[in-house]
Amino acid sequence: MWWILMVLIILQWNARSLIENGQEFKKCISDGSFTPQVICIQEIWLKPHLKFVLQGYTAVRRDRKVGNGGGVVTFIKTDIAYKQVNVREECESVIVEVWSGSQKIRIINFYNPCKRLNSETLTNIGGEGSHSEVWCGDFNAHNTLWGSEHTDHNGRAVEELLEMKNLVCINDGSYTRLDISKSKYSAIDLTIMSECLAKDSVWKVLEKNLIGSDHFPLYCKIGLEVSKTDIERVPRWKIKAADWNAFQCECEPRLQSLNSNIDDVEQYNNTICEILCEVAEDVIGKSIGRQKKKNVPWWTDECSKVVKTRNRLLRRVKKSYSFDDFIAYKRAQAAVRKVIRVAKRKHWREYCDRIGENVDISDVWGMIRKMEMSFESAFKCD
Template sequence: MSKQTDLNGEAVEEMINDQMLVCLNNGYGTRLNIYKNEMSCIDLTLVDKNIASRCEWTVDESTSIGSDHFPITCQIDIGFKIEQGYIPHRWVFKKADWEKYVELCKEIGSLSIDNEQSIDEINGIVSSSILLAASQSIPISQSFKKQINVPWWNDKCSEAIKDRNRAFKLLGRTLTMDNLISYQRKKAIARKVIKEAKRESWRQFCSSIGKETSLNQVWMMIRKMVGKYKPPHIPVLMKDGINAISDIDKANMLNKAFADIHKGSHLEERFKKRKEEVLKANKNVLNQKEQNMSIMDADFSMSELKRALNNTAYSAPGSDNLCYVMFRKLPDNVLENILSLFNKVWNEGNLPTIWKGATILPFPKPGKDATSPGNYRPIALTSHLGKLMGKTHSSEIKLFLRIYQPSKGISNRI
């Protein structure tokens, strides 16, 4: 504790009394004066009197984080129920045993599919067979990275930080001029090493930028350089005086906000009127089907399916947890089952139930208040099987337009 009393301390004490606050400090030092080798309690932790008895206050001397102030940990037991957040299952394709995956798919995919079965049953058989082979050959990661990795960090940075921390601990045990100079030198070296690592990493990235580099990649690199990291957590949402604290309440509030936007209640009257006219004019469009033996009504072929597969890229899977990467590795006998499913869907005009659903991920809009449900942008993760059928149909339409309407340039806009 400090042995001196000054006007600043008296002002803080008066403020504590007026606001009825409690100081959690227990007399343990929070700062080391490296020139006098003395501990001081310059860092104060003030809380409301109603929660002071539930607080546990400690000082962490295991690290200095490059400062002469020690980190302070304050734990408050206020009886809140901590909910386990959503942790997605992520396939680790870099460690996949693709040879084993192909062999398992050949064995499982050899099962014949009865075309008399319903679309949902066939889709379930195809999906479960692929997932069964994937679960035995592709590892799964179920957690987020706890450590924030920046692209410029290297072994030299780690070693410099360790040397600086060792010098600081030695100075805290024995205050000598040599130890003080050594700590100041190691601290300056660590700062210089980190600065040079940042500069070199940024130069390497800038030298790799070309015409094919998207603006999104540049901004992602900038965020990584400064160590920006957004944990998968949505704060308490507030709307019309109602607070959503639990995950279920947050999901319901976001669902209502997204539904209001989809209804078009925010549109101007002229846009609402136009929307109603279009819906009325195309009321029964999904029920219309003409049998004119056109090439566009023909079944999908294996070449069209493989062409669509070649145009797929990695993206997050839907609720069925199937990915394009798995489809590209499938043997022909399993692709035949997928093709049979697509043609059955195409001829009957019905979609599998799971294709109609989506996993909605809310992302906060940059620079907006994250506590307002209207400031979130929904991203829908749908089944890759359903999207693959859409890509197959799209490639067929493009080919048709190139052959029969080459001069209109419509295919490039699909």
């Protein structure tokens, strides 16, 4: 069944490695006060053999093929219809299209690794046509139009793109990146969109948490009607908790009392099936549908504690610009990554200890996917 979503929420963020910061990011999405329909992430630092799964989202990913770092990924809610658009090999970008009525909205997730930009290249990435556009990315471009202290070559190239395609940069002048080591802010993460979308948009920097990166997450809400699929939750039999002795005791007398003189085989079969289903409803029961799964089932109170401590030190650094506070923040950030890594490993080992003959193999593979492990690493002996 299709229905209409009246606002489209997009979250964008330069992760500076989902390997290091991805697990905390999952926790932030799971506990967040809003649910983005689209998430655009730059500098994912992943390779094809490394998996990153975000529960409830479909990933469209582009890894850097030569060298380390880089890469982009766009996550789309599973109930949002979309189409992937092919991009040129040399561009670190992912393009997807969603629909607002009969109008196409092209969402461009873009990362520029400090290369020299030109308006022609940017125009070719966006493509031609009657579609509206939303650009989310780290352009590494400075321009006083969006809050930079100066305008450089890349900033002028982006400004030319705005003029050529009637686009609007909806940044409000807030800084989007904090170089803590130099105590320097910059505005290089941009959200750009067509004029028709910009007038009904809300944009802000989520300043409370860098999530281990040096870029702040950016929130954008656009008022438009987007087609959405209502995914029906199908109840399932509670097979694992079934009392089969009780089921047998209930079924036997009712099956024995059946009239064996029924000539119609199909009618006889339907009667047996009805009896089995009625008894199953009473004895076994059904679930109410698939429950929401945890993105990070291994997250502990200690993980939350060290994250809280690090964020407190971040606020202190932003006020004092003290070198001692900077060192304390970096140590706290390292502690966050260590505690998360240890908690994840401990959860996996405890899960392995519980595996026995009665464990469904699909549950084991499901846990491996949650832990984002390959078969080899999952069963590697220390």
